[in-house]
C-alpha cells in the first residue's frame with residue numbers, strides 16, 4: 007500500500023528505495039512534491055481553482071476562466087488563457103476584462119511632502135498651488151532633486167504619472183536662479199518632443215509656470231513651413247524652446263537659434279524620439295549641443311547643458327544615440343516599479359469580434375459613454391481607417407473630431423485643442439494622439455484597431471487614468487485578426503501572472519548606467 011505525504015522539498019523522493027534494514031519491515035512511503043499533490047487534488051479536469059472569495063481580477067464571458075485578485079499562478083505553472091481559442095472564427099463574441107485593482111492613479115497621499123519640500127522656487131510652487139497641484143507624484147519626487155543637483159538623468163515612469171512637471175520644474179527653477187540674461191541672449195533650454203500637438207501642450211504648461219518667474223517660452227512644431235518657424239523668433243529668442251526635431255533643424259539651418267549655449271536639453275517621449283524614424287534628426291540636433299558629463303561641467307565660464315530623457319517606454323536604440331554626445335556611464339536612471347505593467351487603475355476589456363461587427367460595437371460603446379457624459383478616444387491603425395470611420399460615424403449621427411498625421415498642420419492644430427475644450431466628445435485618431443497628450447477629460451479609450459505592438463497598447467491605454475484625474479478610466483479593445491490574438495494572449499498572460507509585458511522586462515535596464523540611488 008502506498009501512502010501520500012506532503013514533501014518538504016520540491017522534488018519527489020522514494021523513501022522505500024533506501025537500503026536501511028528497517029525499510030523491509032515498513033510499507034514503502036513515496037514522498038510527492040507539493041505541486042504534484044495540488045495537481046492531483048484538482049480532480050479530473052486538471053484545473054487550478056483560480057477563484058477565491060473577494061474581488062475578481064479577470065472576469066470572462068466563460069466563468070471558468072475568471073481569476074480572483076487574491077490568486078497568482080505559480081511562475082512555472084501553465085496559465086489558462088481565455089483568449090487561447092480566439093484564432094478560431096467561432097470565438098467571436100467572447101470577451102474578458104482585466105478589472106482595476108487600484109482606485110487612484112499616481113496621486114500622492116496626504117502624508118507625502120508638498121512641492122515646497124522639493125526646494126523649487128516659491129513662485130513656481132505658488133503657480134502650481136493655484137492650479138490645484140500641491141503634492142508631487144512619485145516620479146516628481148525622484149526626478150526634481152536629481153536634476154536640481156545637476157545630474158543627467160534617464161527617467162522611465164508610467165503614462166500619466168506627471169513626467170512633464172518633473173522635468174519642467176527644475177529647468178525653470180535653475181534658469182530663474184541663474185538670473186536674467188542679456189536681451190539678445192541665446193535660448194537656454196530646449197525641450198524636444200515628437201509631435202506638434204505635444205509641443206503645443208508642453209509649451210502651454212511651460213508658459214503658465216514660466217510667466218510668474220519671468221521666463222519666456224517659444225514653440226516650433228512641424229508642418230507649418232519656414233515662415234511660421236521664423237515668426238516664432240520674431241520677438242527674440244525665448245528662454246525655453248519647445249520643439250519637434252524636424253522644425254528645430256530647420257530653425258538651426260537658418261540660424262534662427264543656436265544650441266551651443268544651452269543649459270538644458272530635455273528629450274520627452276523617448277520611445278518615439280529614439281525610434282529610427284526620429285533618431286537621425288534627434289542625433290543631428292544633439293550633436294549641436296554641448297552635453298555635460300557630470301555636474302561640475304555646469305559651472306564655469308562656458309557651462310555645458312544638462313540632459314534629461316524621459317518616457318513611459320524605452321526602445322533599445324537610446325544608448326546608441328546618447329553615446330555619441332555624453333558619457334552614458336555618468337547618467338543616472340530612474341525607473342518606476344510598475345513600468346511596462348498593465349495600468350492597475352484602468353479597467354481593460356478585450357472583445358473578440360468580426361471585422362464587420364466592429365462599427366456596431368463601437369456605436370454601442372459610444373452611446374453608453376454619451377449617457378455617462380464621458381469623452382472617448384477611438385484609435386485606428388491608419389489614417390485611411392480614421393477617415394473611413396469618421397465618415398461612417400458621421401452617417402450614424404455621431405459628433406466627433408478626427409486627428410491623423412496626413413492632415414494639414416493648420417487643421418491638426420485646432421483639432422486636439424477643441425477636443426480638450428470639450429467641443430467634441432469623441433476623437434477618432436491614429437497613434438499620433440497616443441504619445442504624451444494629456445487627456446484629463448477622457449474616460450474611455452477604444453482600440454477600434456488592435457495596436458500593432460505592446461508599446462502602442464501601453465501608450466494608448468495611458469490616455470486614461472492620469473495623475474490628478476478624478477475619473478475612473480476604461481479601455482475597450484476589439485480583437486479581430488490572428489496577429490491581434492497573439493498580442494492579446496501576451497497581455498492576458500501578463501495580467502494573470504501580474505508581470506510586466508513580455509519582452510519589456512526592465513531588470514537589466516540600461517546596464518552600465520548608475521542607478522538613481524547611487525547619488
Ligand SMILES: Nc1ncnc2c1ncn2[C@@H]1O[C@H](COP(=O)(O)OP(=O)(O)OP(=O)(O)O)[C@@H](O)[C@H]1O
Pocket residue numbers: 113138139140141142143146163164165166167168169170171317318441442443444446468472473474475
Ligand atoms: N503632482 C501632481 N498632482 C496632481 N496632478 C498632477 C501632478 N503632476 C501632474 N499632474 C497632472 O497629471 C496629468 C499627467 O501629467 P503628464 O502629462 O506630465 O504625464 P506623463 O507622465 O508625461 O504622461 P505620458 O507618459 O502620457 O506623457 C496632467 O494633467 C498633469 O497636470
